[in-house]
Amino acid sequence: xxxxxxxxxxVTVALVPVEELDASNAAEFKRVIAPLLDxxxxxxxxxxxxxxxxxxxxxxxxxxxxxxxxQGGDLKLCGLSKQVRALFELVRMHRVFDIYGTxxxxxxxxxxxxx
Amino acid sequence: MATSVLAMxxxxxxxxxxxxxxxIADPQNWVALTAFIITASIAGHLSVAIKRRAAxxxxxREEARQAESExxxxxxxxxxxxEFGQQALQPDPSINLPNEAVALVAQTLGVEYCNVxxxxxxxxxxxxxxxxxxxxxxxxxATADSMTSQAGxxxxxxxxxxxEDMRSETRFVPAAMILDELSVTSAMSVVIPTRQAPYGALxxxxxxxxxxTQDEVNFLQAVANVLGMAIERRRADxxxxxxxxxxxxxxxCNEALIRAxxxxxxxxxxxxxxxxxxxxxFCWVGKAEQVGEMAVIPIAQAGFDDGYLKxxxxxxxxxxxxxxxxxxxxRTGETQLTNDVATDLAMGPWRSxxxxxxxxxxxxxxxxxxxxxxxxxxxxxxxxxxxRAEEAELLGELxxxxxxxxxxxxxxxxxxxAQEEIRTLNAELEQRVIARTTQLQTxxxxxxxxxVRERAAAAELAExxxxxxxxxFKIQQMLLLDRPPVDVPGLRVAALTIxxxxxxxxxxxxxxxxxxxxxxxxxxVMGKGIPAALLGAATKSHFTEALCHLMAxxxxxxxxxxxxxxxxxxxxxxxxxxxxxxxxxxCYARLDLGTRRLDLVDCGHTGVIQLSAGTGRCEMLxxxxxxxxxxxxxxxxxxxxxxxxxxxxxxxxxxxTEARNPAAELFGVDRLTECIRSNNELEPEPLxxxxxxxxxxxxxxxxxxxxxxxxxxxxxxxxxxxAHAEIELRGNLDELSRAREFVRxxxxxxxxxxxxxxxxxxxxxxxNEAACNILKHAHKGQADxxxxxxxxxxDGQISLRLHHFGDPFDPSTVSPPVLxxxxxxxxxxxxxxxxxxxxxxxRDERGRNCIVLxxxxxx
Numbered sequence: 001x002x003x004x005x006x007x008x009x010x011v012t013v014a015l016v017p018v019e020e021l022d023a024s025n026a027a028e029f030k031r032v033i034a035p036l037l038d039x040x041x042x043x044x045x046x047x048x049x050x051x052x053x054x055x056x057x058x059x060x061x062x063x064x065x066x067x068x069x070x071q072g073g074d075l076k077l078c079g080l081s082k083q084v085r086a087l088f089e090l091v092r093m094h095r096v097f098d099i100y101g102t103x104x105x106x107x108x109x110x111x112x113x114x115x
Numbered sequence: 116m117a118t119s120v121l122a123m124x125x126x127x128x129x130x131x132x133x134x135x136x137x138x139i140a141d142p143q144n145w146v147a148l149t150a151f152i153i154t155a156s157i158a159g160h161l162s163v164a165i166k167r168r169a170a171x172x173x174x175x176r177e178e179a180r181q182a183e184s185e186x187x188x189x190x191x192x193x194x195x196x197x198e199f200g201q202q203a204l205q206p207d208p209s210i211n212l213p214n215e216a217v218a219l220v221a222q223t224l225g226v227e228y229c230n231v232x233x234x235x236x237x238x239x240x241x242x243x244x245x246x247x248x249x250x251x252x253x254x255x256x257a258t259a260d261s262m263t264s265q266a267g268x269x270x271x272x273x274x275x276x277x278x279e280d281m282r283s284e285t286r287f288v289p290a291a292m293i294l295d296e297l298s299v300t301s302a303m304s305v306v307i308p309t310r311q312a313p314y315g316a317l318x319x320x321x322x323x324x325x326x327x328t329q330d331e332v333n334f335l336q337a338v339a340n341v342l343g344m345a346i347e348r349r350r351a352d353x354x355x356x357x358x359x360x361x362x363x364x365x366x367x368c369n370e371a372l373i374r375a376x377x378x379x380x381x382x383x384x385x386x387x388x389x390x391x392x393x394x395x396x397f398c399w400v401g402k403a404e405q406v407g408e409m410a411v412i413p414i415a416q417a418g419f420d421d422g423y424l425k426x427x428x429x430x431x432x433x434x435x436x437x438x439x440x441x442x443x444x445x446r447t448g449e450t451q452l453t454n455d456v457a458t459d460l461a462m463g464p465w466r467s468x469x470x471x472x473x474x475x476x477x478x479x480x481x482x483x484x485x486x487x488x489x490x491x492x493x494x495x496x497x498x499x500x501x502x503r504a505e506e507a508e509l510l511g512e513l514x515x516x517x518x519x520x521x522x523x524x525x526x527x528x529x530x531x532x533a534q535e536e537i538r539t540l541n542a543e544l545e546q547r548v549i550a551r552t553t554q555l556q557t558x559x560x561x562x563x564x565x566x567v568r569e570r571a572a573a574a575e576l577a578e579x580x581x582x583x584x585x586x587x588f589k590i591q592q593m594l595l596l597d598r599p600p601v602d603v604p605g606l607r608v609a610a611l612t613i614x615x616x617x618x619x620x621x622x623x624x625x626x627x628x629x630x631x632x633x634x635x636x637x638x639x640v641m642g643k644g645i646p647a648a649l650l651g652a653a654t655k656s657h658f659t660e661a662l663c664h665l666m667a668x669x670x671x672x673x674x675x676x677x678x679x680x681x682x683x684x685x686x687x688x689x690x691x692x693x694x695x696x697x698x699x700x701x702c703y704a705r706l707d708l709g710t711r712r713l714d715l716v717d718c719g720h721t722g723v724i725q726l727s728a729g730t731g732r733c734e735m736l737x738x739x740x741x742x743x744x745x746x747x748x749x750x751x752x753x754x755x756x757x758x759x760x761x762x763x764x765x766x767x768x769x770x771x772t773e774a775r776n777p778a779a780e781l782f783g784v785d786r787l788t789e790c791i792r793s794n795n796e797l798e799p800e801p802l803x804x805x806x807x808x809x810x811x812x813x814x815x816x817x818x819x820x821x822x823x824x825x826x827x828x829x830x831x832x833x834x835x836x837x838a839h840a841e842i843e844l845r846g847n848l849d850e851l852s853r854a855r856e857f858v859r860x861x862x863x864x865x866x867x868x869x870x871x872x873x874x875x876x877x878x879x880x881x882x883n884e885a886a887c888n889i890l891k892h893a894h895k896g897q898a899d900x901x902x903x904x905x906x907x908x909x910d911g912q913i914s915l916r917l918h919h920f921g922d923p924f925d926p927s928t929v930s931p932p933v934l935x936x937x938x939x940x941x942x943x944x945x946x947x948x949x950x951x952x953x954x955x956x957x958r959d960e961r962g963r964n965c966i967v968l969x970x971x972x973x974x
Contacts, residue, residue: 020852020855022851022852022883022887023848023851023887023890023891024848024849024851024852052855052879052883054851054880054883054884054887054946055884055940055942055943055946056887056940058942059939059940060939062936062938062939063939065936066936066937083876086873086876087880087946090946090949090950091932091934091942091945091946092934093934093936096934096935096936097936
């Protein structure tokens with residue numbers, strides 16, 4: 001798994017490269033995203049490619065968020081499909097994560113936060 | 116006046132006619148006579164006045180002369196007093212103030228004799244301390260009686276005593292010497308005052324008669340006052356010095372005590388200190404013997420002795436050798452003073468020796484050790500009255516310290532000796548203690564071992580009891596009480612058992628046959644506890660065996676009849692049951708869904724209640740066989756009853772019908788039937804629950820005395836799936852996507868309408884999570900155990916079943932998910948339950964664990 005990312009202003013946007021994030025590849029995802037978490041304080045995860053997320057995938061995202069927060073940074077999500085969004089709502093994670101429709105919305109959301 | 120009158124008569128006689136007579140012829144002569152008298156008296160008065168005035172003037176001059184000399188005298192007196200005062204203030208101890216005083220008085224007043232008498236301590240006599248004009252040898256020796264003498268009288272008198280004529284003196288008795296030898300005529304004396312008491316008297320005597328002036332008296336008194344003050348001062352200084360010395364001696368004695376180890380060595384040192392520091396002449400410490408002569412043995416001494424003690428032979432018996440100060444103080448326990456060795460009568464035996472060595476006064480202080488007379492500290496001073504009150508007190512203190520010191524040293528010695536003894540004893544004791552301890556330890560160890568063993572045994576016993584109980588329950592749960600089959604098409608089965616506190620022998624069992632037949636056994640072993648449970652388990656296995664045996668025998672594949680099975684099983688068991696004096700009531704039922712008949716072998720069991728859907732009536736189905744274990748060779752018969760769809764069959768134990776309420780009434784069959792009837796709409800599970808509630812409500816308790824077993828079977832329309840698919844998943848996580856694919860495909864290709872996307876997503880997720888759980892938990896340690904996935908589509912629902920071996924998944928052990936973002940796992944079960952409409956966990960007839968996920972089809 002390889003994660004591509006680019007930086008807009010001081011915000012890094014990383015694309016989740018897989019279509020399905022489940023118990024079989026969630027651990028790998030966590031490993032691969034870790035460097036980005038360490039080196040960024042403002043990160044957006046683009047989930048537009050994801051068709052399916054299960055509880056393990058969900059757990060991986062939560063793990064990313066917690067890591068970012070612990071380091072004083074913040075994580076936002078964008079590009080959730082209907083199904084993925086439904087999953088997040090099912091476990092009320094839509095209240096825990098900042099979820100945006102588009103990349104730009106997420107990136108801009110960082111700009112409006114005064115730290 | 117008289118002269119005048121005489122002169123008048125003479126004039127009358129000689130000069131007035133008739134001359135030489137006294138008669139007066141001529142009245143003119145009366146005038147002359149009167150004039151003469153007047154003149155004469157005036158003249159007389161005048162001359163008298165003049166004379167008087169002249170005398171007065173002379174007297175005045177005389178007075179002035181006298182006053183002047185008096186003033187001069189006064190000035191001289193005052194100067195003398197001032198000078199004496201200055202002298203007196205000097206601290207020079209060499210100045211003998213009384214001597215100076217008398218010299219001054221004699222000189223200033225110009226008297227022949229002057230003296231200072233000092234009042235002796237006894238108050239009975241005064242001694243001549245200083246004097247001018249006195250014979251040699253009198254000074255310091257001559258005494259005057261305080262009652263009779265002038266000095267004595269002076270002391271008693273408030274005012275200065277002035278004597279004009281000694282000889283005619285009546286107030287006191289002048290000493291003979293005064294009158295005769297010294298020929299004293301006049302004298303005056305005053306008191307020499309000191310604060311406490313008069314020191315004595317200061318007197319001045321003259322040979323010639325003399326009247327002392329007030330100034331002179333005042334002078335004498337002034338000198339006496341100054342003298343008194345100075346003497347007092349001196350005394351105080353001396354006393355202070357003495358006290359200081361005594362204090363120092365005391366401190367040093369105390370210091371010495373702290374460092375002392377040996378009694379006699381220390382006492383020697385103390386004596387030395389007393390003599391050196393305090394400046395006494397000689398001192399010694401004597402120990403009082405308690406027996407014999409009661410001698411006082413010297414044990415320490417210091418100072419000038421010169422063999423005094425050797426000859427002294429002091430005792431403290433009440434004999435003359437024991438009546439000296441030392442002896443007395445030991446006898447009386449009080450400090451004794453001998454103020455003047457020379458005069459003290461008690462000093463008889465020692466006086467000359469003492470005086471030879473210059474012992475003028477003695478103080479003897481008793482030493483008491485442990486409230487018993489120990490001896491005495493005797494100190495000799497070279498001065499008479501060498502021990503003033505404060506000193507005596509300090510010395511008393513010193514003696515007290517000595518006593519204490521002796522005690523302390525003794526105690527110390529005792530202490531050391533005791534210590535030594537203790538050490539020895541300790542060593543001994545230690546040995547004994549060690550020996551004893553070892554003994555005790557051995558004994559204790561044994562005791563402990565016994566205790567431990569006992570405790571272990573008790574614990575084991577308790578554990579065994581617990582294990583038994585647990586086993587009992589487990590037997591019941593696992594061996595005896597099976598889970599009813601949940602996926603029998605055409606039947607809905609629900610079973611509820613509530614074990615009573617005691618382990619019981621209730622059991623039921625199911626056998627699912629291929630041809631739409633379901634056998635079930637509901638039984639009750641007589642008795643309680645593990646034996647009953649075990650018997651139940653044995654019975655169960657016998658039935659299984661019998662079934663298998665008969666099935667194996669049956670060549671045509673036909674199922675053996677229930678009565679055959681029961682008869683065979685019974686035959687195997689009856690001997691044991693009789694031996695164990697136990698029996699089993701049992702109901703063997705077979706539901707044939709094809710023929711829609713119930714075949715029943717009822718062996719003394721409670722019966723079966725059939726609720727007919729069509730009529731709504733309940734009927735009790737009974738057989739008439741004996742329970743198992745009553746009669747050998749018993750052959751059992753069966754009855755056959757038809758049933759219809761929606762009929763409910765209820766199997767129960769007597770724990771249901773024989774449940775009692777507080778009034779000891781039984782729940783009974785009627786109530787049970789009523790309960791079924793009133794709940795006839797319910798599915799088996801809620802029905803059974805309703806029965807439970809009813810029974811418990813009836814009993815007004817949450818505990819029943821007997822096991823509660825209730826089995827409800829509802830006959831339903833067989834559901835024929837519209838579509839069916841199966842897939843075998845390998846036992847690793849990569850297969851999850853395959854599972855999801857399977858689900859998606861099945862759901863989207865259903866006959867009729869495909870399942871809506873939301874439902875598909877839900878099923879997909881649920882299957883995914885369930886499979887994940889199985890792979891993660893159920894198959895732990897065993898890699899690659901497969902999961903069998905089956906999908907069935909019905910009219911109203913889609914059901915997906917996951918079958919697997921390994922540990923069954925128990926959703927009740929999963930805690931609720933934490934949805935605040937603080938946890939990264941634990942969502943699986945929650946997701947399953949929220950993604951599908953029904954979730955069931957059970958074990959199928961092949962022993963596989965099953966998870967059924969049902970999604971209701973939306974219309």
